[in-house]
Amino acid sequence: MQVLQLLVSGIAQGCIYGLIALGFVLIYKATETVSFAQGELMMLGAFIGLMLMAVLGFPFWLAVLAAICAMALLGIALEFAVIRPILGQPAFSIVMLTIGIGYVARGAVTMVPVFGTETHTLPVPYRNEIVQVGGLVIAVEQLVVILATAALSALLYAMFRFSKIGIAMQASSQNQLAAYYMGIPVKRLNGLVWGLAAAVAAIAGLLLAPITFVHVNMGFIGLKAFPAAVVGGFGSLPGAIVGGLIIGVVESMSGFFLPEGFKDVAAYVVVLLMLVIKPNGLFGENLAKKV
Amino acid sequence: MRFVFKTRYDQDIDLARHSGDRLWYGLLLVLLVLAPAWLSEYWLAQLTFILIYGIVGVGLMLLAGYTGLFSLGHGAFLGVGAYTETVLASMGWPFPLSLAAAAGLSAGVGAVVGLPALRVKGIYLAIATLAFGFIVEEILARWESVTGGNAGKVVPTIDVFGWQADTAPSFYFVCLIVAVLATLAVLNLLRSPTGRAFVAIRDSEISAQSMGIHLAHYKTLSFMVSAALAGVGGALYAHQIRFLSPDQFGILQSIDLLLMIVIGGLGSIHGAFLGAAFLITMPQLITLGKDWLPGAVAEATGLQALVYGVVLIAFVLFEPMGLYGRWLKLRTWFDLFPFYRAGMFRRQKSFQKSERLR
Amino acid sequence: MSGTLLSVRDLTVHFGGVLAVNGVSFDVPEGGVFTLIGPNGAGKTTVFNLISRIYTPTSGTIEFDGARLDRAPPHRIAELGIARTFQNIELFEHATVLQNLLIGRHVHRRSGFWNELVFTPRVRREERETRRKVEEVIDFLDLQHYRETMVAGLPYGVRKVVELARALCMQPRLLLLDEPSSGLNVEETGDMAFWIEDIRDDLGITVLMVEHDMSLVSKVSDRVLAMNQGEVLAVGTPEQVQNDPAVVEAYLGTADDATSLRRVA
Numbered sequence: 001m002q003v004l005q006l007l008v009s010g011i012a013q014g015c016i017y018g019l020i021a022l023g024f025v026l027i028y029k030a031t032e033t034v035s036f037a038q039g040e041l042m043m044l045g046a047f048i049g050l051m052l053m054a055v056l057g058f059p060f061w062l063a064v065l066a067a068i069c070a071m072a073l074l075g076i077a078l079e080f081a082v083i084r085p086i087l088g089q090p091a092f093s094i095v096m097l098t099i100g101i102g103y104v105a106r107g108a109v110t111m112v113p114v115f116g117t118e119t120h121t122l123p124v125p126y127r128n129e130i131v132q133v134g135g136l137v138i139a140v141e142q143l144v145v146i147l148a149t150a151a152l153s154a155l156l157y158a159m160f161r162f163s164k165i166g167i168a169m170q171a172s173s174q175n176q177l178a179a180y181y182m183g184i185p186v187k188r189l190n191g192l193v194w195g196l197a198a199a200v201a202a203i204a205g206l207l208l209a210p211i212t213f214v215h216v217n218m219g220f221i222g223l224k225a226f227p228a229a230v231v232g233g234f235g236s237l238p239g240a241i242v243g244g245l246i247i248g249v250v251e252s253m254s255g256f257f258l259p260e261g262f263k264d265v266a267a268y269v270v271v272l273l274m275l276v277i278k279p280n281g282l283f284g285e286n287l288a289k290k291v
Numbered sequence: 292m293r294f295v296f297k298t299r300y301d302q303d304i305d306l307a308r309h310s311g312d313r314l315w316y317g318l319l320l321v322l323l324v325l326a327p328a329w330l331s332e333y334w335l336a337q338l339t340f341i342l343i344y345g346i347v348g349v350g351l352m353l354l355a356g357y358t359g360l361f362s363l364g365h366g367a368f369l370g371v372g373a374y375t376e377t378v379l380a381s382m383g384w385p386f387p388l389s390l391a392a393a394a395g396l397s398a399g400v401g402a403v404v405g406l407p408a409l410r411v412k413g414i415y416l417a418i419a420t421l422a423f424g425f426i427v428e429e430i431l432a433r434w435e436s437v438t439g440g441n442a443g444k445v446v447p448t449i450d451v452f453g454w455q456a457d458t459a460p461s462f463y464f465v466c467l468i469v470a471v472l473a474t475l476a477v478l479n480l481l482r483s484p485t486g487r488a489f490v491a492i493r494d495s496e497i498s499a500q501s502m503g504i505h506l507a508h509y510k511t512l513s514f515m516v517s518a519a520l521a522g523v524g525g526a527l528y529a530h531q532i533r534f535l536s537p538d539q540f541g542i543l544q545s546i547d548l549l550l551m552i553v554i555g556g557l558g559s560i561h562g563a564f565l566g567a568a569f570l571i572t573m574p575q576l577i578t579l580g581k582d583w584l585p586g587a588v589a590e591a592t593g594l595q596a597l598v599y600g601v602v603l604i605a606f607v608l609f610e611p612m613g614l615y616g617r618w619l620k621l622r623t624w625f626d627l628f629p630f631y632r633a634g635m636f637r638r639q640k641s642f643q644k645s646e647r648l649r
Numbered sequence: 650m651s652g653t654l655l656s657v658r659d660l661t662v663h664f665g666g667v668l669a670v671n672g673v674s675f676d677v678p679e680g681g682v683f684t685l686i687g688p689n690g691a692g693k694t695t696v697f698n699l700i701s702r703i704y705t706p707t708s709g710t711i712e713f714d715g716a717r718l719d720r721a722p723p724h725r726i727a728e729l730g731i732a733r734t735f736q737n738i739e740l741f742e743h744a745t746v747l748q749n750l751l752i753g754r755h756v757h758r759r760s761g762f763w764n765e766l767v768f769t770p771r772v773r774r775e776e777r778e779t780r781r782k783v784e785e786v787i788d789f790l791d792l793q794h795y796r797e798t799m800v801a802g803l804p805y806g807v808r809k810v811v812e813l814a815r816a817l818c819m820q821p822r823l824l825l826l827d828e829p830s831s832g833l834n835v836e837e838t839g840d841m842a843f844w845i846e847d848i849r850d851d852l853g854i855t856v857l858m859v860e861h862d863m864s865l866v867s868k869v870s871d872r873v874l875a876m877n878q879g880e881v882l883a884v885g886t887p888e889q890v891q892n893d894p895a896v897v898e899a900y901l902g903t904a905d906d907a908t909s910l911r912r913v914a
Binding site for chain 2: 701703722723724725726727728732733735739740741742743744748751752753754755756758760762765766767768772773776777779780781815819
């Protein structure tokens with residue numbers, strides 16, 4: 001029973017990792033850039049939700065939708081202002097730029113007088129409610145996380161697999177110049193992808209906030225999402241979720257069964273093991289240069 | 292404007308391109324040697340930090356800028372060096388020996404961290420180094436019998452067979468000597484076949500292999516040298532800050548190091564020191580600038596983070612060659628005056644190509 | 650000419666379900682120019698990649714001067730004396746031409762890591778010698794103008810020559826040229842033909858090349874091997890192979906084929 005309980009909380013935590021990982025796999029799939037700003041975008045999404053709900057008094061559903069839309073717009077704006085000019089530069093420079101975005105986000109949030117560096121609670125309607133399934137006690141917050149993640153993953157998978165936009169995104173990530181020649185509106189697509197990734201981050205933030213509370217450093221959880229993406233295979237959307245779940249469950253179990261300290265590094269040990277056993281991740285592609 | 296007319300191979304092989312180089316670097320060296328005389332104690336300490344971070348930066352530049360292997364966990368090597376030095380110095384080891392041991396142990400850890408590099412590339416390697424960074428930080432925190440854990444550890448003074456570097460100037464000279472030696476060593480590597488092999492690996496691994504470059508050997512070597520330099524820097528860092536705790540060697544330190552070499556200018560040794568200077572002096576500049584900012588902004592704890600972020604973004608967007616690049620352009624302007632043409636350093640419009648298929 | 654330098658026997662490689670090379674056998678005699686021809690997808694570059702150990706054969710052997718190649722690690726190939734150029738140029742883009750060529754001398758380095766760290770006089774002497782050798786190649790291929798230019802800024806024709814130069818810097822015994830004339834105009838192809846002949850005659854290097862330009866093939870080759878769909882079709886002198894009916898049908902075509910495509914008024 002204890003194990004099942006751990007499993008559930010591990011799955012819920014893993015869903016969060018998976019959602020953040022989903023964000024950067026989206027960006028990677030479409031533009032082959034790695035964004036280290038997803039964690040901070042998630043934090044911003046949570047703060048926007050906080051501001052709408054607690055400060056401006058919006059009703060829950062309206063606040064959620066508005067926060068997601070606001071973040072999507074922010075993502076598009078970010079792409080237009082900062083990412084577009086540097087596409088074509090080595091991948092490392094772009095990574096450093098996204099790290100810079102993360103710094104700016106953290107700094108800016110501390111300057112808003114209402115937020116500062118304190119921890120805030122997000123006033124969601126299902127706060128502190130629990131559900132009993134068999135002998136299991138599941139917090140409704142965890143349940144919401146799991147269901148929302150499942151729904152979102154299915155939606156995104158369908159989009160990439162079956163829609164023209166999805167195929168266009170993959171094309172422009174492999175060879176941007178060729179995509180231009182084929183008439184793919186690369187710039188608009190990139191904007192769309194970043195908007196989408198930011199929206200996913202906002203959802204992750206709103207889902208996570210009831211569990212960990214809203215504070216300026218909550219974006220650091222995003223660092224654990226990288227092992228999740230790598231375990232699943234960078235470039236695979238279902239892989240991001242599966243990787244996240246694996247990391248979440250391993251973390252949860254090691255927190256209980258292993259001595260102290262292992263829980264914090266569990267994610268990193270798992271990713272190193274994966275790189276030894278299957279370097280391209282569970283669902284990753286094995287691409288080699290053809291000469 | 293100076294044209295160098297080359298008649299001997301040595302002119303290409305030498306570190307100094309012409310007598311002007313020798314003059315200016317010589318002057319710089321004289322200035323640095325005389326620093327304790329003309330700098331206040333506070334600024335001397337800052338200069339010492341710049342030298343220390345410069346040593347680490349040179350190592351990271353070798354790994355990331357010249358071999359193309361990006362390490363997101365370099366702070367870990369700093370930590371290994373710092374703790375090794377502290378533990379051995381506390382046991383009474385003379386400084387040269389403990390420094391060599393710190394370098395050696397860091398190099399060993401570097402070889403282990405470099406193992407994923409033999410199998411994976413790009414973002415996968417970066418995440419592997421990130422993972423190692425976290426794991427090493429945790430080990431430093433948990434291994435309390437050796438490192439003192441989160442409670443911290445006091446660092447004794449440098450002791451070389453009786454002579455102690457217990458004053459600021461004497462410690463500064465130790466750092467200066469180590470920095471000069473480390474820089475010369477790396478410059479020597481870069482102008483020999485090993486350095487060229489590193490660059491080959493960065494640009495085309497398949498090609499490098501067909502030239503007879505053993506990838507595993509050179510990648511591991513790059514990690515080891517880079518880690519050894521970070522270990523040396525860490526050892527000096529320990530003596531400078533006098534009190535260690537594991538959280539100083541975590542992800543934030545690693546990102547600071549990367550920030551340093553990107554802002555300094557990837558792919559140049561000058562960049563490492565320029566970046567170090569930036570990293571150390573930025574907080575002072577921010578403090579100075581606080582008077583001009585509105586109250587809430589100036590007092591926010593996140594002000595430094597904000598400024599760092601903005602500067603980083605600005606450099607990547609507008610000056611990808613970093614501080615060294617900006618210096619090169621300035622110097623070319625003076626060299627060519629008044630014939631400097633506005634488009635001399637303009638980058639070609641580049642389209643993104645897939646790195647997975649590189 | 651002396652004996653066989655490279656000997657390939659029953660070389661076979663599978664990629665998933667695709668049989669890229671199937672039971673290919675041939676001998677490359679020392680001191681000549683041996684050319685592989687065939688349609689695209691015939692497996693010619695795959696054979697090159699097998700020899701330079703980018704791929705591992707599923708079965709079969711490759712022997713170079715008595716040494717077994719097919720299980721050797723890729724970086725050993727250069728040490729044994731085999732150099733190659735690539736179909737899609739694989740130069741070091743962010744380095745100058747000179748630096749690219751210096752890297753080509755890597756197999757000849759004698760000093761070790763610790764000597765280089767301190768830059769002993771011996772290392773300096775070796776550096777001078779390396780640069781002397783590289784200058785010889787630059788003279789041979791007329792690359793003086795481009796010595797200090799970044800490769801990324803060079804036109805395609807010059808890059809092909811730089812690739813060739815880099816391979817020559819290795820002082821190989823066997824030179825693998827993958828489509829040396831592709832992308833070159835008539836004048837540049839003529840230069841390439843002269844250089845290949847000089848490489849064979851003056852430098853004494855055996856050349857194994859893949860080529861589509863049949864005039865170049867007839868001009869410089871001593872022996873030709875035609876491949877199709879991973880298998881050997883014919884081997885012999887250029888005239889013999891060009892007139893072989895199987896080769897004509899699979900690859901070269903006849904005058905009739907061309908006329909049948911002409912538009913009828």
